[in-house]
Amino acid sequence: MTKIAVLAGDGIGPEIVAQALKVLEALDVSFDFEPAPVGGAGYAVAGHPLPAATLALAQAADAVLFGAVGDWKYDTLPRELRPEQAILGLRKHLQLFANLRPAVLYAELASASSLKPEIVADLDILIVRELSGDIYFGQPRGIRLVLDGAFKDCREGFDTMRYSESEVRRIAQVAFQAAQKRSKRLTSVDKANVLETSQLWRETVIDVARDYPDVELSHLYVDNAAMQLVRAPKAFDVIVTGNLFGDILSDQAAMLTGSIGMLPSASLSAGHKGLYEPAHGSAPDIAGQDLANPLATILSAAMMLRYSLQQPQQADRIEAAVKKVLAQGLRTADIWTPGTHKVGTQAMGDAVVKALA
Ligand code: NAI
Ligand code: MG
Numbered sequence: 047m048t049k050i051a052v053l054a055g056d057g058i059g060p061e062i063v064a065q066a067l068k069v070l071e072a073l074d075v076s077f078d079f080e081p082a083p084v085g086g087a088g089y090a091v092a093g094h095p096l097p098a099a100t101l102a103l104a105q106a107a108d109a110v111l112f113g114a115v116g117d118w119k120y121d122t123l124p125r126e127l128r129p130e131q132a133i134l135g136l137r138k139h140l141q142l143f144a145n146l147r148p149a150v151l152y153a154e155l156a157s158a159s160s161l162k163p164e165i166v167a168d169l170d171i172l173i174v175r176e177l178s179g180d181i182y183f184g185q186p187r188g189i190r191l192v193l194d195g196a197f198k199d200c201r202e203g204f205d206t207m208r209y210s211e212s213e214v215r216r217i218a219q220v221a222f223q224a225a226q227k228r229s230k231r232l233t234s235v236d237k238a239n240v241l242e243t244s245q246l247w248r249e250t251v252i253d254v255a256r257d258y259p260d261v262e263l264s265h266l267y268v269d270n271a272a273m274q275l276v277r278a279p280k281a282f283d284v285i286v287t288g289n290l291f292g293d294i295l296s297d298q299a300a301m302l303t304g305s306i307g308m309l310p311s312a313s314l315s316a317g318h319k320g321l322y323e324p325a326h327g328s329a330p331d332i333a334g335q336d337l338a339n340p341l342a343t344i345l346s347a348a349m350m351l352r353y354s355l356q357q358p359q360q361a362d363r364i365e366a367a368v369k370k371v372l373a374q375g376l377r378t379a380d381i382w383t384p385g386t387h388k389v390g391t392q393a394m395g396d397a398v399v400k401a402l403a
Contacts, residue, residue, distance in 0.1 A: 085115025
């Protein structure tokens with residue numbers, strides 16, 4: 047049976063994950079859900095944000111459904127024991143190198159964006175961000191003393207931007223395959239006019255493109271991509287980029303939608319294993335009050351069905367059900383507008399279950 051590690055975590059994590067489980071249980075697929083503590087909850091029971099048993103479960107599972115981690119009460123812990131370290135540990139041990147962040151704005155919610163509705167209504171793009179390399183991990187790095195001018199010592203910080211051909215190749219393959227499942231257009235974002243790393247990136251992506259003749263490939267420099275994302279975001283389908291550029295562009299794309307509670311994400315390794323989580327955090331300010339929007343987590347479960355469990359029809363069913371409840375006018379507080387019907391976390395989960403066709 048398909049084994050899913052359920053790591054609900056902290057804050058609103060348990061509430062929103064419970065709604066996603068409700069929806070998964072309503073499908074005619076059998077799953078073996080195995081819960082385990084992570085983040086602050088992991089620290090509370092095992093003295094570590096990623097307890098060994100939790101990691102072992104995640105490694106043995108077909109996929110990981112993750113809520114969120116982090117709570118103010120852990121802010122004084124040393125960095126290696128902070129809840130957020132659990133995500134870094136899972137990325138590293140599960141070798142999650144591809145981060146898929148859709149930015150979808152349902153027409154009903156277009157007024158949530160700070161951009162004009164006609165620019166963003168029905169936006170549906172996917173950012174594929176490389177997650178394991180680039181300037182965040184390249185060596186050497188550090189802070190050292192240098193001579194500034196003739197005599198004066200001064201400190202300088204330095205990092206190394208680095209990508210190997212094989213790292214670019216594998217993220218490009220994920221992006222081309224994702225594009226094949228969508229409208230078959232891929233934009234690769236780099237800074238090949240000034241960076242050697244980006245030149246290799248571009249050459250490699252062009253080479254990988256030979257294996258995907260049905261996908262139309264284009265290239266943009268990152269500064270231009272940032273402009274186009276705001277000017278005409280609907281012109282994009284899938285965007286592939288490195289860790290640094292992807293970090294920034296995926297947050298920018300998320301804000302085009304204006305609905306942090308609606309955005310799912312997937313982090314994939316080679317093979318089909320993946321970790322699925324909402325793009326938002328643990329929202330301790332609204333935890334335990336039945337206020338959180340569970341749709342980002344429910345949509346993450348749909349991504350899990352599509353990318354790890356090879357059940358695209360079930361993923362489609364969930365996404366259609368989410369559209370349907372929005373069309374019915376149901377809204378959690380974060381996306382509520384006058385004239386729509388405000389519901390809590392659990393009622394939203396129940397409504398999605400009911401809307402499954
Ligand atoms: P956040 O995403 O948790 O919250 C930002 C704002 O959005 C808050 O006002 C919150 O109430 C609201 N919000 C977030 N998700 C929502 C939802 N589903 N429904 C309705 N409203 C929602 O980011 P913040 O406040 O910066 O961080 C809070 C904690 O979460 C911190 O400990 C942070 O480190 C952690 N965090 C964890 C992440 C993860 O588990 N992957 C990612 C980002 C932050
Ligand atoms: Mg970021």
